[in-house]
Amino acid sequence: MPREDSHFEPGQSGNPAGRPRGSRNRSTLALEAIFEGEAEALSRKAIEQALAGDGGAMKLCLDRLLSPRRDRSITFDLPTIETADDLPKATAALLRAVSSGEITPSEAADIGKAVSAHIDAITAADLSRRLAEIEGIRR
Template sequence: MPANAEGKQGGGKFRPGRSGNPAGKAKGTRHKVTLAIEALLEGEAGALTRKAIELGLAGDMTALRLCMDRLAPARRDRPVTFDLPRIETVADLPKATQAILEAVAAGELTPSEAAELGRLVDAHAKAIEVTDLHRRLEVLEGGRA
């Protein structure tokens, strides 16, 4: 049996849950293409950057976009500061959703930020419901014992 056949099933495939390389890729290992590109660009990064800036300043929109993407990348997320009422029971949920709606109407939150906050409020509501159901179940089971 060849040395690399351990863990394989018929047809040369590994059994489900068994890796051909259990130790995995060594830390710091980089792809050959990445290494080749870095070798080509070595020592040229400054000149290439300067050229992209010059082209952008001359009106080349692609070069300008490239420069701007590096200088001011698109924001993925931002901290949101706004007063959300405390949610301790299911009865508090309408106050929270009302506060989110009012913040959107006032321009304090974007609709996408409000949607994300809505998902957080929904998750919190589910946690409250599950906790309440668990408490009720314990009371019922405790009454039978």
């Protein structure tokens, strides 16, 4: 049944013959067609300007050459965390790894978030177990 403020059923498009998903702007397509034949010349010019010291051209070239930073795999000794009491040992290991240069502070922060989520899960499981024990005693 249509809503009172609309003539259309829920999930029904107001313009079924409208623009298809994924279609591209005509202006974008036109520009791509123009630049397609000039891509090599434009690239050479940008490189020439970068080599001549143009900061904007350097940034453009380097942004295209260097891929975005991706997370790397980290290996260091982190004590097993089975209870909340194990948390101080884990955070001490993180601090040692940062201070020795084994991992970066931002990597330690990311690991700290994972450790915190793990402690939250342990705490929730412990509370659930304790509640079940209490409810079992009351019956």
